[in-house]
Amino acid sequence: MLYGSIEAGGTKFVCAVGNEKLEILERVSFPTTTPEETMPQVIAFFNQYKDDLVAIGVGSFGPIDIRKTSDTYGYITSTPKLAWQNYNFLGAMKAAFDIPMAWTTDVNAAAYGEYAFGNGQGKSSVVYYTIGTGVGAGALQDGKFIEGFSHPEMGHMLVVPHKDDHFEGACPFHGNCLEGMAAGPAVEKRNGRKGQDIPQDDPFWEIEAEYIAQCAYNTTLMFSPEVIIFGGGVMKQRHMVEKVHAAFTRIMQGYVATPAIEEYIVTPALEDNAGTIGCLALAEKALKEA
Structure with a gap:
C-alpha cells in the first residue's frame, strides 16, 4: 500500500511515493513549465505504482480553489503563471487515478508535515511560514487548516x-508587505x-530579522499558536533565528507571555522534506476519510 505526494511548486514539481x-x-x-509538458511526467511517475497506490496528497502553488462546494474546486485560479x-x-489527476486525493496549498502541505x-x-x-522566492503561510488548529472563503495569504x-x-x-500589489x-x-x-x-555580519540581516519578527508578532496576536515555524531558503541562514528572537522580544515588549522563545519561534525539523511528508500524511488522511 503506497501513498503519493505532489508538491507543485512555482519552479518545480516534486513527486514522491511513501509506504504505510x-x-x-x-x-x-x-520543471514547472506548462500543464501540457509537466502533467504527463507527473502521471507517468505515478503510473509505475498504480497497482499499489491508494491515495495522493497534492500541495500546489496558488492561488487555488479549496472550496469543495465550488464548481472550480481543485483548480489553480488567478496565478501569475499564465499557462x-x-x-x-x-x-486531471482524478482522470488518471480514481483514488482519494487531498488538495491544498504547497505551504499548507509543509505546515501539515x-x-x-x-x-x-x-x-x-501550529503556524508555518515559508520565506523563499515568495512568502506563504499555513495555520492549523486541532489538525484542521484555518481557512474561510479561500486559503489565507498571510505572506502579504x-x-x-x-x-x-x-x-x-x-x-x-502591496509594496511593503512581508513578501x-x-x-x-x-x-x-x-x-x-x-x-x-x-555575510552573516552584514547589517542587512538585522533589517530582515525585523520584518520576520513583525510577522511573528502579528501571528502571535492573531492566533496565539503554540509554535511558529519559519522555513524557506531565507531561513537556511542559521544565524537568522536568533536575530528574529531578539527582534520579536523587543517588539512584543512583554505584552503577551509566549512559550519559551527558543521553542516558540523555530525552523522546520523536517527541513526540505516537510512538504513531501505533509502530502503523504494528507494522502493517508484522505484515505481514512474516504
Missing part, C-alpha cells in the same frame, strides 16, 4: 519599514546579490 509508515521510497522532480491559470489540476512529524508534533495550534501582511531601510518593496520586503527577490533586489552571498 510515510517513509519516502522514491522522489523525482520536473496554469484556471487549470483543473485535481480533475511539521504538525504531524516535525516541530508541531503534539501541538494543537503589511509590515512597518525599518528606520534604516529605504527599499520600497518588491511586491507589485515585498523580506522574500528572496526583495533581498536580492535591495542588495544586488542573493542572500547566501551576504
Whole structure:
C-alpha cells in the first residue's frame, strides 16, 4: 500500500511515493513549465505504482480553489503563471487515478508535515511560514487548516519599514508587505546579490530579522499558536533565528507571555522534506476519510 505526494511548486514539481509508515521510497522532480509538458511526467511517475497506490496528497502553488462546494474546486485560479491559470489540476489527476486525493496549498502541505512529524508534533495550534522566492503561510488548529472563503495569504501582511531601510518593496500589489520586503527577490533586489552571498555580519540581516519578527508578532496576536515555524531558503541562514528572537522580544515588549522563545519561534525539523511528508500524511488522511 503506497501513498503519493505532489508538491507543485512555482519552479518545480516534486513527486514522491511513501509506504504505510510515510517513509519516502522514491522522489523525482520536473520543471514547472506548462500543464501540457509537466502533467504527463507527473502521471507517468505515478503510473509505475498504480497497482499499489491508494491515495495522493497534492500541495500546489496558488492561488487555488479549496472550496469543495465550488464548481472550480481543485483548480489553480488567478496565478501569475499564465499557462496554469484556471487549470483543473485535481480533475486531471482524478482522470488518471480514481483514488482519494487531498488538495491544498504547497505551504499548507509543509505546515501539515511539521504538525504531524516535525516541530508541531503534539501541538494543537501550529503556524508555518515559508520565506523563499515568495512568502506563504499555513495555520492549523486541532489538525484542521484555518481557512474561510479561500486559503489565507498571510505572506502579504503589511509590515512597518525599518528606520534604516529605504527599499520600497518588491511586491507589485502591496509594496511593503512581508513578501515585498523580506522574500528572496526583495533581498536580492535591495542588495544586488542573493542572500547566501551576504555575510552573516552584514547589517542587512538585522533589517530582515525585523520584518520576520513583525510577522511573528502579528501571528502571535492573531492566533496565539503554540509554535511558529519559519522555513524557506531565507531561513537556511542559521544565524537568522536568533536575530528574529531578539527582534520579536523587543517588539512584543512583554505584552503577551509566549512559550519559551527558543521553542516558540523555530525552523522546520523536517527541513526540505516537510512538504513531501505533509502530502503523504494528507494522502493517508484522505484515505481514512474516504
